[in-house]
Amino acid sequence: MIAVIAGLFGLLIGSFLNVCIVRLPADQSVVTPRSRCPRCGQPIQWWDNIPVLSWLLLSGRCRSCREPISTLYPLVELAVGLLWAVVAFRYGPGMEALTAALFGTMLIGIAVTDARSYIIPNEFTWGGLALGLVLAAGSGASALLAALLGAAAGFSLLWVVGVIGKWAFREEAMGGGDIKMMAMVGAFLGWQGTLLTVFLGALIGSLVFVPLTLAGHKKLVPFGIFLALGAAATYLVGPAILTWYGGYLGRT
Numbered sequence: 193m194i195a196v197i198a199g200l201f202g203l204l205i206g207s208f209l210n211v212c213i214v215r216l217p218a219d220q221s222v223v224t225p226r227s228r229c230p231r232c233g234q235p236i237q238w239w240d241n242i243p244v245l246s247w248l249l250l251s252g253r254c255r256s257c258r259e260p261i262s263t264l265y266p267l268v269e270l271a272v273g274l275l276w277a278v279v280a281f282r283y284g285p286g287m288e289a290l291t292a293a294l295f296g297t298m299l300i301g302i303a304v305t306d307a308r309s310y311i312i313p314n315e316f317t318w319g320g321l322a323l324g325l326v327l328a329a330g331s332g333a334s335a336l337l338a339a340l341l342g343a344a345a346g347f348s349l350l351w352v353v354g355v356i357g358k359w360a361f362r363e364e365a366m367g368g369g370d371i372k373m374m375a376m377v378g379a380f381l382g383w384q385g386t387l388l389t390v391f392l393g394a395l396i397g398s399l400v401f402v403p404l405t406l407a408g409h410k411k412l413v414p415f416g417i418f419l420a421l422g423a424a425a426t427y428l429v430g431p432a433i434l435t436w437y438g439g440y441l442g443r444t
């Protein structure tokens with residue numbers, strides 16, 4: 193029951209996240225004006241703006257001009273809805289579920305915005321960092337200290353990687369958005385989780401981009417997607433990996 197309510201709430205959050213994904217890179221307000229069809233300019237009524245359902249009922253087209261509406265919108269809504277349902281089911285109602293749901297929602301927002309616009313908006317990075325620190329402070333001074341340490345680790349690690357990359361490749365290797373994003377991730381995952389996130393992100397990124405580059409595609413790398421995947425993986429299985437690695441080091 194809790195999972196169903198959380199899932200429905202997640203769909204609404206996902207709907208708002210779509211607005212953020214489209215408007216934040218263009219520096220537009222996410223509050224006003226009401227969403228319009230980009231082709232005919234017709235304002236979208238609330239009954240045509242019900243997450244996932246409206247898109248299905250309209251067969252993915254604008255009601256007035258039949259312009260196709262991107263499948264990205266219902267997919268983001270579905271992903272956020274599922275995320276909120278799953279964490280509510282997994283952790284039960286409480287701070288742990290809320291923290292996981294908010295962190296996951298911002299990672300989805302970052303990944304999709306970076307893929308669409310090659311931008312990671314400050315609202316997700318600095319805003320997420322502030323949120324992570326506040327949530328950690330709610331669990332006491334030692335949690336806040338761990339979050340601050342994680343944020344500092346994430347920021348400085350990516351900054352150093354950026355400086356080295358610029359020196360080695362003579363071009364911007366690491367965007368400012370990636371650096372700020374890892375400060376946010378560090379606040380949620382701590383410094384060990386931050387190192388694991390960067391490692392996993394680079395690993396997943398290489399697995400995708402090395403074949404593409406060899407095949408002759410030369411494209412800008414939205415690294416935020418892979419950092420977001422790495423952070424999600426670290427959140428889910430990071431403690432198990434770090435424990436295994438610690439045991440592995442202990443044996444050798």
Ligand SMILES: [Zn+2]
Nearest residue numbers: 229232254257
């Ligand atoms: Zn239209």
